[in-house]
Amino acid sequence: MKILESLKESRSLLLLTHVRPDxxxxxxxxxxxxxxxxxGKHVRLYNESPIPAIFRFLPGIEQIVSDPGNLSAYDTAVVLDCSDLSRVGSLADEVGRIPxxxxxxxxxxxxxxxCHRLVDSSASSTGELVYRLLTDLDADIDEGMAYAIYTAIFTDTGSFLFQNTTPEAYFICGRMVEMGVDSYKVAQTLFATYSLGRLKLLNMVLDTIEISGNGKLSVMYLTQEMLRETETSVDDINGLVNYAKHIEDVQVAVLIQESRPLSGDSPKPHYHVSLRSNGPVDVGTIAAAYGGGGHPGAAAFTSFTSLKDIKKEVLRISDAL
Ligand code: 5GP
Ligand code: MN
Ligand code: MN
Known part of the structure; x- marks a missing residue:
């Protein structure tokens, strides 16, 4: 596999992931x-956005930095969990010039x-692909790596609830637990410990639910004002969209989130529109039609129009359901 050879030959690597990392x-x-x-390689881990506080328990998390260093010093860039290069943020063009x-x-x-790809949409997560690579590289997986791989799969499968929960996902996570991962601790940290502010925020967001005329689509929104009022941050938004997915008859749930311009992100105020599917509808294709992307079950796009217009547009999606 070319990607394996590239990794073996590389000496100085920049590893990047998408903005607003999960x-x-x-x-x-x-x-x-x-x-x-x-x-024995020189490696720098870079992300443009802040790392959500809930991931602070991961060993080595402090090594993900917002300073990419001298880009001309790298022979290799590895872009992880990004459907297109622009997802890494403002450095995309320069990263594209790394040999x-x-x-x-x-x-x-x-x-x-x-130049070389390991892209497999049947994989539960990028973490699963990294596990395959590490196996092929004969790398020894230590406890820190096991926590990282377990967390990747556990979060992207929505704690083994989503349709991408494959036998492979369970198998790898089982192995990671054998290697020392405390799965109860991870579950408690990621999915069972919330600030009071987050629950108040959930309350406010749920209050905005509207259901399309045919009952098949739900739409909610979240504003910067709500974050201020509940003293919460973007860290607390994770997972909120899923609540409206569980409503009877709803096939597509949408959360429109007012976003503050991130550094390097678009300087204009904008909305991040998250879509989740509760069944046969492929929201990845819908998001792609609006310039975004994702998976059949979870996808998103960015919009620069008004909240009112986005809501109208989103409710129009329900006509085709
Ligand atoms: P979320 O709604 O959690 O932000 O994103 C859901 C899924 O869509 C994730 O797999 C994420 O990587 C992908 N995604 C989110 N925003 C964008 C975007 O702007 N462009 C593309 N191509 N994918 C996105
Ligand atoms: Mn992701
Ligand atoms: Mn992923």
Whole structure:
């Protein structure tokens, strides 16, 4: 496999993941980064956005930094969990000029960028692909890497609830537990410990639910004002969209989130629109039609129009359901 040879030959690597990183982005970067470091390579882990506080328990998390260093010093860039190169944020063009660009991802909408690719949309997560690579590289998986891989798979499968929960996902997570991962601790940290503010925020967001005329689509929104009022941050938004997915008859749940311009993100105020499917509807294709992307069950896009217009547009999606 060309990607394996590239990794073996590389000496100085920059590992990148998508803006607003999730557990899969963070876990796969940490696991691969540690393995490459143990192979004697010079490795830097970079992300443009802040790392959500809930992932602070992961060993080595402080190694993911927002300073990419001197980009001309790297022979290889590894882009993880990104359907297209622009998902890494403002550095995309410069990263595209690093001599060897590797693309490791599981998004159905992956554009096929890079010199060599490991792209498999049947994989539960990028963490699963990193596990396969580490196995092929004969890397010893230590407890820190095991936590990273477990977290990647556990979060991207929604704690083994989503349709991408494959036998492979269970198998790898089982092995990670054998290697020392405390699965109860991870579950408690990621899915069972919330600030009071987050619950108040959930309350406010749920209050905004509207259901389309045919009952098949739910739409909610979240504003910066709500974050201020509940003293919460973007860290607390994770997972809120799923609540409206569980409503009877709803097939597609939408959360429109007012986003503050991130550095390097678009300087204009904008909305991040998250879509979740509760069945046969492929929301990845819907998001791609609006310039975004994702998976059949979870996808998103960015919009620069008004909240009112986005709501109208989103409710129009329900006509085709
Ligand atoms: P979320 O709604 O949690 O932000 O994102 C859901 C899924 O869509 C994730 O797999 C994420 O990587 C992908 N995604 C989110 N935003 C974008 C985007 O702007 N462009 C693309 N291509 N994918 C996105
Ligand atoms: Mn991701
Ligand atoms: Mn992923």
């Amino acid at each position: 557990g899969d982005a963070i876990g796969s970067a940490l696991a691969l980064g540690r393995a490459l470091t143990l192979m 060897t660009l590797l693309n490791i991802d599981h998004h159905m909408t992956n554009t096929g960028f890079g």
